[in-house]
Amino acid sequence: MTAQASVEAIVSEAASNEYLVFSLGDEEYAVDILKVQEIRGYENVTRIANVPEFIKGVTNLRGVIVPIIDLRLKFHLENVEYGGQTVVIVVNVADRIVGIVVDGVSDVMSLTPDQIKPAPEFGVTLSSDYLNGIGSLDDRMLVLVDIEKLLTHEEMQLVDRTATQG
């Protein structure tokens, strides 16, 4: 990530405290709403050969070819189904447009800084590196995902390493 991009990230984090909440199985996650471009249904995805399972393929988003990633597969969730309720959150990270498949989108939440707790040091599948923290809201726990860090990480195989260096 370039210095410019990280500055922008800091600025946008400071400016936004609204999160889009989505569900993966029974768990609730949230991403910075400013990174979200749109939400659409899961349809018409063209498979790509020889890529990890969680990369479902590419789809046509109004003339732009966008890769689709299934976070449920990435996080090794059971019961991965595609139906009318399956939703794709289209996010804009590191100058790229990426669609992530989730089980559903519930709402948009405003979180105050004291509602955000630091992420605990754990996790093999979801390292705390990719988390902004844990949002605690009454009896709900939201995992605040740093979607930019997660998607641009090498193991996602979403970006060429040479491309990110450039």
Added chain:
Amino acid sequence: MDISDFYDTFFEEAEELLADMERLLLELDVDDPDVEDLNAIFRAAHSIKGGAGTFGFTVLQETTHILENLLDYTRRGELTLRRDIVDTFLETKDMLHDQLDAYRNGSEPDAEAFERICRILQQIAQDELGLRNAVSAAAETPAAAPAAEPKPEPEPEVSSASEATVSGARQLTITLLGVSAKDRELLVDELKHFGEIGAQSGDETRYQVSLESSESQSDIEAVLCFIIEPEQLQIEASAAGGAPSVKASAPAASAPAASTAADEPDQVSAKPAAESAAAAPAAKPAAAGGAKAKAAAKAKAKGGESGTIRVPVDKVDQIINLVGELIITQSMLEQTASDMDIVSHGPLVNGMNLLQRNARDLQEAVMSVRMMPMDYVFSRFPRLVRDLADKLGKDVELVTEGKSTELDKSLIERIIDPLTHLVRNSLDHGLESPDKREAAGKSPTGRLTLSAQHQGGNILIEVIDDGAGLSRDRILAKARANGLTIPDNISDDDVWQMIFAPGFSTAEQVSDVSGRGVGMDVVKRNIQEMGGHVEIMSQPGKGTTTRIVLPLTLAILDGMSIRCGEETFLLPLNAVLESLQPLAEDIYSMAGDDQVLKVRDEYLPIITLHHALDIPGAKTKVTEAIAVIVQGEGRRYALLVDDLVGQQQVVVKNLETNYRRVPGISAATILGDGSVALILDIADLHRLDRRKSQQRHQAKHHHSVEVQPA
């Protein structure tokens, strides 16, 4: 407002002006220079000077100032042009370009070079005009408008005249016509930088500001024209010393195309097209007639000056994408509508037909926006050829054909380097020296032709020389020396292709022009990267033709869609040689795993698409599948697919924009139903299959059943 915001505009425009200047200098008939051309060159220099002054680029300003003075003498007939003077002017132009680059990169230009060129220019002035000090003398010379000067171009004279009469501050009345209150504030703020603002009055249609300033009118105009159009501006000087008021109004008909660097770019760019058309070598008959034709062409150019706008490429690409999307939506609608009863839904069906036609027209029109004429490339060669021919002591006439042939912008920029190389090669190795040519019974003047034409979906660009031709023996000897084995009956075409091998040069002497043996292979690679190829035709003693064949645009691909399992893919049509249903007796196994297909006495390796791309549900029996014989990067093989669907033109979409490179896939496209289809990369598919069969082999070896994808 910070003036540095306008730097980029100035740099771009100055660059165009310099290009214009060079073109005009090259076209100039030294013995009988056209006064209009001289004026145009002068104006270009003057505009650059004005802009440079405004932005404080002193070195650039001074260099252009000296050049401008010399040009001024030239156009008034006081300095007679010679070829070496034109050469010096060209050199100065190069220097200006360097200075411009230096300023653009935020550094100061090379002072030594600046002094050197100033000395040379002053030397010319001294020798030719007997002037002690060209700089100061010229600055005080009132620039009387030459009698031959046609009416609609008074600006340069006006500005130089006003500069000449300026001594210290004077009173200027600036009239703004049809300027909104918001812009007016900006303008007045801007004017404060020039001096004391006096009375202001008026409304939006006409607003007068009086200004006491020592700046020249052209400078003020240059700055203001960044905000408003020249037509909206009138500057009247009422000098304290009672000098006659000079009116620098700029009526639309004679917009000062070259008088200020701040002018709209369209005016500058619209001109050269028409001018070069008029100044084409063929159109230079008797002086009088020619001049008339030129004047007419210029008048026409002026009328069309507002005809172009400068738009960032990504905006255009966005429009192209959206139109592509519209076409897809339209064909989806059409599919739905085609099931409807034409009787009960007559108007809807009619509407659909109309929509289809309009959408296609729109797509065509939008695609043409990206196209640029080849003149953009060809126009840089006269200078190159002239300089090289001088250096090599050869006499060369350059002919360009098909300058208006259009090519996609991304291709046109990438074709320049390979083409430059080919032209250098032709000049250095192809064309002979004058005495050798005469000895061979040819005209001493060599002829180099650059031509461009459309042929089908391709553009052919040819570099033709009437030189000695390629020497078969020399190439073969060199190939043998390089350790290549050569069949006895090798065809001429195969011999010519050898010069594209890396490290191949038959030049007996390495010159600084060419002959180092790097180059032709780079040319070939560059052109292949653009999706094209190079052909060479040569006849001993008659000359060589190098032909570059390129697809018209990178954005559109002629493809053959194929089916494998449930999936659809596209093959680039130019990679497809033929397709056939393989017969069991034509298939041979090799080393267990590999299979080859016999096609007319040739054994081709078989690559099974569903193996390479792990496609489920594909036909597994070879004899049920279709073999498509494909060729890419010199490899030929049989690709087994389930079915051929058909040929179609598709819009190529980059996968790497949002994703990454995928092995075996070059790009993607969107099909009529809105779904994405992947375009296969023939050469990479071969490599991918290699890797996978190796893995399969290893897996077998380790008695494992699971095959890991790459």
